[in-house]
Amino acid sequence: MLSEFIIKKLKNARYKLLKDGTYFAEIPGLRGIWANAKNLEDCRRELQEVLEDWLLLKVRSKEQIPGFVKIAKRTFF
Numbered sequence: 001m002l003s004e005f006i007i008k009k010l011k012n013a014r015y016k017l018l019k020d021g022t023y024f025a026e027i028p029g030l031r032g033i034w035a036n037a038k039n040l041e042d043c044r045r046e047l048q049e050v051l052e053d054w055l056l057l058k059v060r061s062k063e064q065i066p067g068f069v070k071i072a073k074r075t076f077f
Contacts, residue, residue: 002055005055005065005067005068006048006051006052006055008067009027009030009051009067010027010044010047010048010051012027012028012029013025013026013027013044013047014026014027014028015040015043015044018036021038022036022037022038022043023036023037023038023039023040023042023043024036024043025043025044025046025047026047027047027051029066029067030051030054030066030067032054033047033050033051033054034047034050035047035049035050
């Protein structure tokens with residue numbers, strides 16, 4: 001379930017080549033999820049890591065995750 005969410009959100013990511021030659025990426029609708037790296041592949045990897053860490057924090061603090069549909073109540077440890 002989380003893997004599908006991550007894949008879906010990464011498909012919606014927006015990437016930009018900046019004037020300094022680095023890449024910037026963000027995921028629309030998920031505030032604070034962004035990455036910046038020297039090349040596109042590193043930027044994609046960093047963005048995925050940021051998204052995964054953000055998800056873990058949301059789950060741990062029992063906050064709602066925008067765009068995530070809760071199927072059943074579950075306890076996360």
